[in-house]
Amino acid sequence: MASAITIAVALEGQLRLDDQPAFAAAVGLARQRGARLIVLACRPEGQRLRGPHQRRLEAEALSALQGRLTAASIPLLHFPQLSTAAALAAHGELLRPEVVLHCRESWLFDDWPIAPDSFPRVFADFRRGLQQAPLPPRPPADLAGLGAGLEGWPQAWLQAQPQPQSPCLAPDSDSVDPRSAFPFRGDxxxxxxxxxxxxxxxxxxxxxxxxxxxxxxxxxxxxxxxxxxxxxxxxxxxxxxxxxxxxxxxxxxxxxxxxxxxxxxxxxxxxxxxxxAAFHDPGGIQGRPPSWVADRERFRRWTRADSGHPLIDAQLRELLATGYLSNRGRQWVASHFIHELQLPWIWGARWFEWLLIDAQPALNTGNWAYLAGVGSDPRSFGGTPRRFNLEGQLQRYDPLQTHRQRWS
Ligand SMILES: Cc1cc2nc3c(=O)[nH]c(=O)nc-3n(C[C@H](O)[C@H](O)[C@H](O)COP(=O)(O)OP(=O)(O)OC[C@H]3O[C@@H](n4cnc5c(N)ncnc54)[C@H](O)[C@@H]3O)c2cc1C
Known part of the structure; x- marks a missing residue:
């Protein structure tokens, strides 16, 4: 291996080149110091394993990224099971990076966006209390002339990486249900x-x-x-x-x-x-767990799209087959699960987290807890959580039963 120093960029659940300040910093440093770059795709600390639909998207994103980095002679190593710290602990001897930069999820704001110590329980107060404008994205770094080549790195690793595929917006007929509302690739x-x-x-x-x-x-x-x-x-x-x-x-x-x-x-x-952790507790941010019936058989049937309600079953079939559900559909399913089936909302939330193609624990739990009356719904603070009248909703949003027929 060449004697130049190595800078490792760890993409922690961030599979892109656009708006990656830490990546841009690593590129700048590599140019300045004549260093070689290596990119590690690692699991963010504490993140649970992704479910099947999200894994497909992730593989597509990785594969395309691999193609772009390979074209610039920058190696990408994928450690799907390991955090950056664990990957470096296991392979640091071979990688020997002098500098490690972490690309973590970028939110709209870098710092606490509202007055310290006054985080509001409800969204309206959060929006009113915002003290800064969202930050602008950073353009992707120019990789030209940077790569020091792929030689010298363990070939077994490089060969085990995903193969590049060309990005496209068309459905991938092999793996995507043609009825999906999200027939796109993930790159x-x-x-x-x-x-x-x-x-x-x-x-x-x-x-x-x-x-x-x-x-x-x-x-x-x-x-x-x-x-x-x-x-x-x-x-x-x-x-x-x-x-x-x-x-x-x-x-x-x-x-x-x-x-x-x-x-x-x-x-x-x-x-x-x-x-x-309290955010994900049964009692949510209100610290007031709702009553429920921990009926495993009822839950098992529900996971097989056999909830006893045809509207809900159609939604569940769509979720199982594609991983995507409309926001309205998610609200109906969660409301029915919590209020009609009276099952523990945390079971439903965990099942969603495994299946959703866009699973993100904070958003998933936040929405489930909201509907369970233990989160940030202002109505629920008085003790009355939101509950959907499914027949009325059906008349309003699917009067011709287009969705139900599609997923019958
Ligand atoms: C029970 C339940 C579970 C959910 N779980 C998730 C989840 O795991 N991951 C996830 O990304 N969204 C989740 N949502 C929120 C929402 O349903 C999806 O973000 C939305 O349906 C995604 O489709 P879209 O990008 O076309 O949304 P659009 O309607 O186009 O919205 C644009 C973006 O705004 C954000 N957004 C929209 N609605 C919400 C919302 N209710 N809460 C927070 N952010 C929102 C999302 O980032 C979305 O991509 C959940 C909602 C419910 C009711």
């Missing part, structure tokens, strides 16, 4: 193409507020969450593109609503950080 180019498509190539964003409660098809909402979940898209890039859209077309209802949803995401992420 960065597909993520950026979807962003461009929804914001600029179609009227998607303009109509977002009216269409976002849809149930069928690719266009009723942005479908950006799966890319955010595996880090092939940066939330700061989305925000910046929405601002660019608003500069061109004005701040219409659709674009303002999308910004609000991205702030909901931020609210749950910061809320989880604020409350720590």
């Amino acid at each position: 960065e180019a597909s993520a950026l193409a979807r962003l461009q498509h929804y914001l600029f190539d179609t009227d998607g964003l303009r109509h977002y507020k009216a269409s976002r409660n849809g149930l069928v098809g690719t266009e009723f909402s942005s479908k950006l969450s799966p890319f955010l979940g595996i880090g092939s898209l940066s939330v700061r890039r989305i925000w910046a593109e929405v601002l660019r859209y608003q500069a061109l077309h004005g701040a219409d209802e659709g674009s303002e609503w999308l910004k609000q949803e991205l702030l909901w995401r931020e609210f749950f992420l910061w809320s989880e950080q604020r409350h720590g």
Whole structure:
């Protein structure tokens, strides 16, 4: 191996080159010091194993990233089971990096976005209390002329890495159910193409507020969450593109609503950080566990899309087959699970986390706890959680039973 020093960049659940400040810093340092770069794709500390749908997306993102890095002669090593610390402990002797930089998830804000020690329990107060504007994304670093070649690294490792595939927006007929509302690949180019498509190539964003409660098809909402979940898209890039859209077309209802949803995401992420483990406890941030019936057989049937309610079963079949469910569908399923089946909400949340193609624990738990009446729903503080009337919802959102027929 060449004698130049080695800088390792650890991508911790962040499978892209765009908006990666730590990656850009590593590239700058490598140029300055004539160092060689190696990229490690590791599991973020404490992250549970991803489920099957999210793993497919992750593999696609990794494979495309591998292609781009290989073209720049920069090796990428994938340690799907290991955190960065564990990977370095196991393989540090061979890697011998002098510097290790960590690419962690970038949120809209780097620092605590509201006055210290006053983290609000409800979203409206969070939004009102924000003291800073979201940060702009950082452009991807220029990799040209950087790579020191792939020779010298353990060949067994390099050969075991995912093979590059060309990114595309078309369904991959081998592994994606053709009925899926998310038929896209997971790589960065597909993520950026979807962003461009929804914001600029179609009227998607303009109509977002009216269409976002849809149930069928690719266009009723942005479908950006799966890319955010595996880090092939940066939330700061989305925000910046929405601002660019608003500069061109004005701040219409659709674009303002999308910004609000991205702030909901931020609210749950910061809320989880604020409350720590209690955020995921049965009693949630209210510390008041609801009563439930821990009926394993009822739960087992539910996991097989046999809940006893045809509307819910159609949603569950879609979840099982594709990993994606509309926001409306998720709300119905969770509400039915908690209030009609009276099962422990943490069981439902864990099942969702395993199956969702966009699984993100803070967002998943935040939404489940909200519906279980132990989270941030202001109505639930008085003791009355939100409960959906499924027949009324069906009349309103699927009067022709299009979704039910599709997933019958
Ligand atoms: C029970 C339940 C579980 C959920 N679990 C997850 C999860 O694990 N991962 C996840 O990304 N979202 C989760 N959501 C939130 C939401 O349903 C999805 O983000 C959304 O449906 C994804 O599709 P989209 O990107 O087209 O959304 P859009 O409607 O286009 O929204 C744009 C973005 O805003 C954010 N967003 C939208 N709605 C919410 C919300 N209710 N809470 C927080 N952020 C939101 C997401 O980042 C989303 O990508 C859950 C919602 C419920 C009710």
